[in-house]
Amino acid sequence: MDWLLPVSRPGETPVRALTIAGSDSGGGAGIQADMRTMSLCGVHGCVAVAAVTVQNSVGVTGVHEIPPETVAAQIRSVVTDIGVGAAKTGMLSSAPIIEAVVAECADLGIGNTGRGQKIPLVVDPVAASMHGDPLLRSDALDALRDLLIPQATIVTPNLDEVRLLTGINVVDSETQAHAAEKLLELGAEWALIKGGHLRSSAESRDLLTNGTERHELTSYRVQTGNDHGGGDTLAAATACALAHGYSVPGAVTFAKRWVTKCLESAYPLGAGHGPVSPLWRLLPLGS
């Protein structure tokens, strides 16, 4: 499997990446999906918890936000000591948390800070769970759009998040390209419009662009209802490859391949949607 990321030798310090996101008690998405992805990609994951959700395979029944200053302190603590090659945001829940994350990242040189970019930042603009339960307060949308997205090296919305951020209803490749332009206008360096929710299509096609370059990443559509955590897995795998020094198109190409393997290995769990799974990585090569 020559497309996988290099893994450090026992005793060597591995490449590190940071996830700033919410906890999913069901273990399928959020920080749990990010950490699983990072570990099985051979990257040491660091964590800044932004919120704790009460969540299982059928829905989210509670959200407890972490104080914004504690979210910021977690980021500073790991970046100044452990050091990270890339960072990723997921569920941030509220405007004060987004503001704290934006300020801390800017100060630490994470993302587009206006002072040159030192550490790439993947922004997964999580707004709701796949069950439709809110993971972002409605009054936090402006902060996400106006403060966090301009700081993104790459923003990775699904089609519901695209509609929320741009007002565009993506139904085909033309509207997908139009939505990508709108996200670049908000200030992101790259936009990846994920096509997973276009379920009528036989393929799952994502569009990546920075306004100059344009890449289509296409896979066959895996027939599964167990796709919980797919967006987190894609964004976390992108952060892992960026932490290794990959270009943005190179990182997303790796991540797309990774998430497709994880969708093929997804398993049922509980009464609802099971998670995509990176456990295929633990099987003997070639099995």
Ligand SMILES: Nc1ncnc2c1ncn2[C@@H]1O[C@H](COP(=O)(O)OP(=O)(O)O)[C@@H](O)[C@H]1O
């Ligand atoms: N059934 C599927 N088969 C193959 N790829 C898929 C499938 N569903 C989603 N994907 C891919 O998984 C990634 C996550 O996409 P998506 O489901 O749109 O995001 P989210 O999990 O944030 O809602 C994207 O690369 C998308 O193309």
Ligand SMILES: Cc1ncc(COP(=O)(O)OP(=O)(O)O)c(N)n1
């Ligand atoms: C705590 C938490 N964070 C993010 C999500 C959403 O996960 P994602 O992979 O973007 O998408 P779905 O699994 O909902 O399709 C979550 N549910 N919980």
